[in-house]
Amino acid sequence: xxxxxxxxxxxxxxxxxxxxxxxxxxxxxxxxxxxxxxxxxxxxxxxxxxxxxxxxxxxxxxxxxxxxxxxxxxxxxxxxxxxxxxxxxxxxxxxxxxxxxxxxxxxxxxxxxxxxxxxxxxxxxxxxxxxxxxxxxxxxxxxxxxxxxxxxxxxxxxxxxxxxxxxxxxxxxxxxxxxxxxxxxxxxxxxxxxxxxxxx
Amino acid sequence: xxxxxxxxxxxxxxxxxxxxxxxxxxxxxxxxxxxxxxxxxxxxxxxxxxxxxxxxxxxxxxxxxxxxxxxxxxxxxxxxxxxxxxxxxxxxxxxxxxxxxxxxxxxxxxxxxxxxxxxxxxxxxxxxxxxxxxxxxxxxxxxxxxxxxxxxxxxxxxxxxxxxxxxxxxxxxxxxxxxxxxxxxxxxxxxxxxxxxxxxxxxxxxxxxxxxxxxxxxxxxxxxxxxxxxxxxxxxxxxxxxxxxxxxxxxxxxxxxxxxxxxxxxxxxxxxxxxxxxxxxxxxxxxxxxxxxxxxxxxxxxxxxxxxxxxxxxxxxxxxxxxxxxxxxxxxxxxxxxxxxxxxxxxxxxxxxxxxxxxxxxxxxxxxxxxxxxxxxxxxxxxxxxxxxxxxxxxxxxxxxxxxxxxxxxxxxxxxxxxxxxxxxxxxxxxxxxxxxxxxxxxxxxxxxxxxxxxxxxxxxxxxxxxxxxxxxxxxxxxxxxxxxxxxxxxxxxxxxxxxxxxxxxxxxxxxxxxxxxxxxxxxxxxxxxxxxxxxxxxxxxxxxxxxxxxxxxxxxxxxxxxxxxxxxxxxxxxxxxxxxxxxxxxxxxxxxxxxxxxxxxxxxxxxxxxxxxxxxxxxxxxxxxxxxxxxxxxxxxxxxxxxxxxxxxxxxxxxxxxxxxxxxxxxxxxxxxxxxxxxxxxxxxxxxxxxxxxxxxxxx
Numbered sequence: 001x002x003x004x005x006x007x008x009x010x011x012x013x014x015x016x017x018x019x020x021x022x023x024x025x026x027x028x029x030x031x032x033x034x035x036x037x038x039x040x041x042x043x044x045x046x047x048x049x050x051x052x053x054x055x056x057x058x059x060x061x062x063x064x065x066x067x068x069x070x071x072x073x074x075x076x077x078x079x080x081x082x083x084x085x086x087x088x089x090x091x092x093x094x095x096x097x098x099x100x101x102x103x104x105x106x107x108x109x110x111x112x113x114x115x116x117x118x119x120x121x122x123x124x125x126x127x128x129x130x131x132x133x134x135x136x137x138x139x140x141x142x143x144x145x146x147x148x149x150x151x152x153x154x155x156x157x158x159x160x161x162x163x164x165x166x167x168x169x170x171x172x173x174x175x176x177x178x179x180x181x182x183x184x185x186x187x188x189x190x191x192x193x194x195x196x197x198x199x200x
Numbered sequence: 201x202x203x204x205x206x207x208x209x210x211x212x213x214x215x216x217x218x219x220x221x222x223x224x225x226x227x228x229x230x231x232x233x234x235x236x237x238x239x240x241x242x243x244x245x246x247x248x249x250x251x252x253x254x255x256x257x258x259x260x261x262x263x264x265x266x267x268x269x270x271x272x273x274x275x276x277x278x279x280x281x282x283x284x285x286x287x288x289x290x291x292x293x294x295x296x297x298x299x300x301x302x303x304x305x306x307x308x309x310x311x312x313x314x315x316x317x318x319x320x321x322x323x324x325x326x327x328x329x330x331x332x333x334x335x336x337x338x339x340x341x342x343x344x345x346x347x348x349x350x351x352x353x354x355x356x357x358x359x360x361x362x363x364x365x366x367x368x369x370x371x372x373x374x375x376x377x378x379x380x381x382x383x384x385x386x387x388x389x390x391x392x393x394x395x396x397x398x399x400x401x402x403x404x405x406x407x408x409x410x411x412x413x414x415x416x417x418x419x420x421x422x423x424x425x426x427x428x429x430x431x432x433x434x435x436x437x438x439x440x441x442x443x444x445x446x447x448x449x450x451x452x453x454x455x456x457x458x459x460x461x462x463x464x465x466x467x468x469x470x471x472x473x474x475x476x477x478x479x480x481x482x483x484x485x486x487x488x489x490x491x492x493x494x495x496x497x498x499x500x501x502x503x504x505x506x507x508x509x510x511x512x513x514x515x516x517x518x519x520x521x522x523x524x525x526x527x528x529x530x531x532x533x534x535x536x537x538x539x540x541x542x543x544x545x546x547x548x549x550x551x552x553x554x555x556x557x558x559x560x561x562x563x564x565x566x567x568x569x570x571x572x573x574x575x576x577x578x579x580x581x582x583x584x585x586x587x588x589x590x591x592x593x594x595x596x597x598x599x600x601x602x603x604x605x606x607x608x609x610x611x612x613x614x615x616x617x618x619x620x621x622x623x624x625x626x627x628x629x630x631x632x633x634x635x636x637x638x639x640x641x642x643x644x645x646x647x648x649x650x651x652x653x654x655x656x657x658x659x660x661x662x663x664x665x666x667x668x669x670x671x672x673x674x675x676x677x678x679x680x681x682x683x684x685x686x687x688x689x690x691x692x693x694x695x696x697x698x699x700x701x702x703x704x705x706x707x708x709x710x711x712x713x714x715x716x717x718x719x720x721x722x723x724x725x726x727x728x729x730x731x732x733x734x735x736x737x738x739x740x741x742x743x744x745x746x747x748x749x750x751x752x753x754x755x756x757x758x759x760x761x762x763x764x765x766x767x768x769x770x771x772x773x774x775x776x777x778x779x780x781x782x783x784x785x786x787x788x789x790x791x792x793x794x795x796x797x798x799x800x801x802x803x804x805x806x807x808x809x810x811x812x813x814x815x816x817x818x819x820x821x822x823x824x825x826x827x828x829x830x831x832x833x834x835x836x837x838x839x840x841x842x843x844x845x846x847x848x849x850x851x852x853x854x855x856x857x858x859x860x861x862x863x864x865x866x867x868x869x870x871x872x873x874x875x876x877x878x879x880x881x882x883x884x885x886x887x888x889x890x891x892x893x894x895x896x897x898x899x900x901x
Contacts, residue, residue: 034445095445124709184847200539
């Protein structure tokens with residue numbers, strides 16, 4: 001098992017070497033704790049720890065340059081950009097890109113989080129998604145919240161493809177008409193919720 | 201020193217009529233059949249003539265294990281039990297049951313690869329096996345007791361390191377729907393009454409030996425660790441049920457349910473299962489919780505821990521502690537089982553007052569386990585419960601029972617979902633009390649016959665999940681299209697084959713499954729998305745053949761077919777590939793008999809073809825295609841009217857199914873018209889003498 005403090009750094013360029021190592025370690029430790037690290041947080045910590053070396057340079061620009069070099073120079077550090085343009089970082093030693101994307105979507109618009117999760121499941125596996133999954137980690141939404149979100153989504157053109165289907169066991173599944181036909185989605189939901197249970 | 205490792209070396213024979221025991225050499229007589237079902241079918245072929253009935257003294261019951269039982273190979277705790285099947289309708293034929301637990305290993309440590317029992321004792325007996333010392337003991341004080349008390353009594357005699365396989369009252373009373381059970385919760389269905397017919401109450405085994413590994417010990421250790429690294433959760437589900445930091449994929453219906461925040465709440469100190477990262481081989485046992493998988497999140501607070509078979513890290517049995525049942529129903533607070541056994545009680549009911557996954561549901565599980573696992577009743581993969589529901593709600597029970605007997609049941613309790621109803625029903629099944637108690641214990645085929653009901657009525661109802669010959673489907677067209685259908689044609693009871701479903705339900709995206717399928721079966725067309733089936737393809741026939749052969753291989757080596765084969769894994773760095781050669785690597789190193797994957801599959805084919813030969817001989821016909829490989833009508837229907845090959849239906853096309861059967865018989869080298877192995881197919885399988893015998897009976901195509 002990899003521990004953040006045991007990761008050996010690849011060779012860094014001399015300028016900002018110590019800062020780069022420290023920032024890489026910050027990202028890895030956050031990922032080990034199942035968290036993304038935002039650029040703004042990195043900037044704050046870098047300032048607190050007096051990592052920045054060029055008194056004349058713009059601190060934000062310096063952090064940005066160090067981050068670029070750190071990400072390019074390592075195989076496990078990755079950058080994600082959220083909808084509002086902010087940048088977030090994670091280490092693939094501790095977190096997959098798929099999980100990181102969920103964490104990123106959680107920071108943004110909740111409707112988008114639900115919609116993108118449903119769309120991805122319908123396109124990739126393919127399958128509808130039980131509503132209850134959003135009440136569990138890492139989503140951790142309240143059930144009522146999700147139900148209200150679905151009502152809002154029904155009224156927005158951008159999310160019109162996200163629809164519910166209810167199984168014979170009265171559980172709600174969500175699917176995207178971009179990837180699953182309604183009857184197929186219903187059949188799959190029934191199979192996942194009832195059929196598999198009856199065919200152990 | 202023995203030439204081969206793995207095998208214990210002896211097959212124990214017991215003649216209960218003569219009160220005699222003797223042994224023969226395993227390797228000398230059965231090496232080509234490996235063990236388990238291989239030994240079972242060979243003995244049935246050689247020693248039990250066609251026309252024998254299940255309760256005849258001449259019938260054998262063969263408890264057999266393979267060379268991997270009792271070793272450190274993961275998932276090796278299975279015992280195969282072969283006999284003439286009492287629920288097989290309209291004519292008893294050879295079939296097998298399996299039980300996990302600790303029996304397989306103990307039998308090996310005592311020095312035996314199989315115990316073959318024939319005859320009938322003139323009074324109730326139990327068999328005591330302590331290494332070389334084998335004794336037929338008086339069981340008059342055990343007869344009439346449940347499985348638990350029998351197990352305790354024998355353990356007091358033999359010591360607590362003995363393992364006891366016992367029947368309950370159901371088996372004693374010759375109820376066909378009965379089990380033999382060992383290690384508290386590990387049962388083999390369909391066998392109990394055959395033991396009962398022999399007046400054999402139990403087998404107790406204590407073994408002080410060990411299993412020799414022929415190969416280099418360091419290599420063996422390395423291979424075990426390699427195998428462990430490829431394991432998923434129960435049923436080889438290789439992705440978690442919710443997004444996890446380490447996982448690229450997830451599947452909400454995966455049995456890999458362990459995660460942060462999910463805790464064994466009834467453990468002596470509540471124990472969090474944690475993220476269960478796949479490279480951490482010390483946390484495999486935390487991945488699966490079948491009580492939670494089937495009964496919802498409510499089960500976590502009642503979970504004590506997982507439990508299971510010798511040398512299996514999966515722990516697919518869940519031990520649960522439900523304090524409310526003690527005062528409410530007068531039963532112990534703790535119970536354990538998995539899958540159909542865990543759900544035995546709850547599956548009788550259509551509804552509970554507090555919903556499908558509430559407290560009453562949990563209590564019904566507890567009551568069901570308490571009763572069924574002690575009385576030794578079999579559910580036949582849930583067919584008992586489905587039959588009961590259909591018979592009740594369609595009015596048959598009311599029609600067929602006399603008024604007095606009908607009124608003797610608390611049907612209001614049943615309809616409300618009151619688990620105490622089971623106390624009225626189960627003892628009557630175990631003792632054949634009344635018409636309902638008797639008919640439910642017969643098995644579906646004989647039940648329908650006794651009540652003058654047509655098999656076709658069951659065959660048309662998809663919800664009843666009936667397949668043929670008195671038994672249900674088992675992972676058929678509902679999830680595996682043509683492959684599932686072909687698998688379900690082959691046996692004389694439900695197929696019990698999980699090779700294909702373990703792959704289909706592994707949780708990986710379809711694109712990844714197709715990529716793996718292309719490597720294993722030659723084309724991505726071997727697998728379809730569920731409910732989006734495509735026309736038959738030769739690779740589907742290859743997948744069906746592979747699934748069947750691997751099932752027989754596992755049942756002969758003693759590997760768990762509820763876990764293997766291991767062709768997918770949770771490891772992203774391997775492209776989620778498992779290793780299709782795990783079985784042959786384990787076999788070769790354990791026994792010293794080096795066989796690659798194809799060679800070992802040929803041994804499996806020998807075993808599978810021998811089973812086919814037994815069916816042909818005992819049915820007295822070579823017309824397997826039309827008389828044995830039968831398909832229920834529900835397979836060809838869809839209530840919503842959707843046509844085959846459209847999305848949203850598992851409705852099969854009749855012409856396509858004919859093509860599927862043709863392709864499968866071709867793949868096996870069998871005759872298309874009859875579905876029977878040809879002389880060449882028997883020859884290729886090393887069964888020339890079998891072919892000769894069938895030829896004399898004009899049973900060759």
